Amino acid sequence: MAKLLYFGQVAEIANRHSEELPIEEMSIADFRIWLERKIPELTFVSYQISANQQLHCEAFMLTNDMEIAILPPFAGG
Amino acid sequence: MRLEDQEKEQYSRHLLLTEVGESGQEKLKNTSVLVVGIGGLGCGVAQQLTAIGIGKIGLIDGDMVSISNLQRQILYNSSEVGQLKVDAAAIKLKLLNPFISIHTYPTFLTKENADEIFSEYDIIVDCTDDISTKNTSNTFSSKLKKPLVYGALYKFEGQVSVFNFSCGPGYLDAFPSLASSPPIDSCSAIGVYAIIPQIIASLQANEVVKIALQKGDILSGKLLNYNALTNQFHIFKYTRK
Numbered sequence: 001m002a003k004l005l006y007f008g009q010v011a012e013i014a015n016r017h018s019e020e021l022p023i024e025e026m027s028i029a030d031f032r033i034w035l036e037r038k039i040p041e042l043t044f045v046s047y048q049i050s051a052n053q054q055l056h057c058e059a060f061m062l063t064n065d066m067e068i069a070i071l072p073p074f075a076g077g
Numbered sequence: 078m079r080l081e082d083q084e085k086e087q088y089s090r091h092l093l094l095t096e097v098g099e100s101g102q103e104k105l106k107n108t109s110v111l112v113v114g115i116g117g118l119g120c121g122v123a124q125q126l127t128a129i130g131i132g133k134i135g136l137i138d139g140d141m142v143s144i145s146n147l148q149r150q151i152l153y154n155s156s157e158v159g160q161l162k163v164d165a166a167a168i169k170l171k172l173l174n175p176f177i178s179i180h181t182y183p184t185f186l187t188k189e190n191a192d193e194i195f196s197e198y199d200i201i202v203d204c205t206d207d208i209s210t211k212n213t214s215n216t217f218s219s220k221l222k223k224p225l226v227y228g229a230l231y232k233f234e235g236q237v238s239v240f241n242f243s244c245g246p247g248y249l250d251a252f253p254s255l256a257s258s259p260p261i262d263s264c265s266a267i268g269v270y271a272i273i274p275q276i277i278a279s280l281q282a283n284e285v286v287k288i289a290l291q292k293g294d295i296l297s298g299k300l301l302n303y304n305a306l307t308n309q310f311h312i313f314k315y316t317r318k
Contacts, residue, residue, distance in 0.1 A: 005311070007234065007302055007304075007311075008231040008232075008234050009231060009261075012232075017304075017307065046252070046254045046255060046261065047254070048251070048252055048253075048254065050313045053311070053312065053313050053314060054313065054314045054315070055251065055300070055313055055314065055315040057318075069311065069313060071300070071302065071313065072231075072261070073208065073229065073236070073251075073252045073255060073261060074229035074230055074231040074234065074235065074236050074261070075206065075207055075208050075211075075229060075231075075261040075262060075263045076117075076206055076229060076230030076231055076232075076263050076264035076267075076269050077114050077116050077117060077118045077119070077203075077204045077205045077206040077207075077228065077229060077230060077263070077264070077274075
């Protein structure tokens with residue numbers, strides 16, 4: 001099972017801070033498509049994806065044993 | 078510049094720390110820091126850097142104090158509503174520490190004034206309330222090769238990182254999709270928990286001090302996220318793209 005962590009506006013939209021889900025091996029680019037099918041409101045949000053506490057490029061492959069964080073930038077000050 | 082006797086008394090608890098001591102306190106005195114935006118984050122950062130003895134502090138903000146600021150912007154009081162934030166802040170900071178110099182810029186940061194103002198300081202601290210100005214801070218700190226201590230808030234959460242430190246990664250390395258992202262709401266549109274600016278400002282001030290002292294681990298290439306509701310810290314690494 002992959003552990004998904006949600007932050008900021010993403011957590012608000014997902015209505016949770018974390019969840020465990022089975023995922024197939026896929027690139028971060030494909031994970032975005034999968035995630036935005038699951039949570040369509042994320043289509044309108046800018047966010048980065050980390051795997052095991054490291055931000056990666058869109059081609060990086062995610063696997064079912066990873067901790068995957070979905071991180072939006074914050075604007076407030 | 079060396080410490081005067083009165084300064085040694087004011088900073089005596091720091092002088093007892095082997096990690097700071099007299100030589101470290103002199104490094105802080107010989108460091109200049111520009112605080113961009115004197116709102117929730119900027120009030121906390123400026124107050125702590127003043128108390129700690131950063132020798133030259135610049136404050137840039139074109140905004141006025143409003144009644145809704147008083148919930149979290151701790152340098153202001155109700156009699157100062159309508160005054161320029163930089164003026165109201167400078168009065169308090171000079172009273173807190175007469176041994177340092179405070180410079181005020183009653184204007185907003187723009188692409189036109191950033192180069193000239195940034196060039197006067199060793200370290201830039203971004204405390205602004207919108208993505209566009211954060212991007213401007215990053216662009217000019219990168220160009221001038223000055224570290225940028227970034228802070229940002231979302232309701233009960235905050236982020237901290239250090240961009241462009243020793244040619245390290247910057248804002249668009251942490252958030253490359255920003256260039257094409259939809260607008261992101263600021264505190265005035267979505268609200269902000271009053272305590273979170275002080276916590277994130279403390280973390281930003283801590284990065285400034287470590288950079289000035291050349292001590293400890295800097296949050297360069299690392300994005301720290303803190304959630305005040307869950308008490309959880311997370312750190313995510315990133316590299317230059």
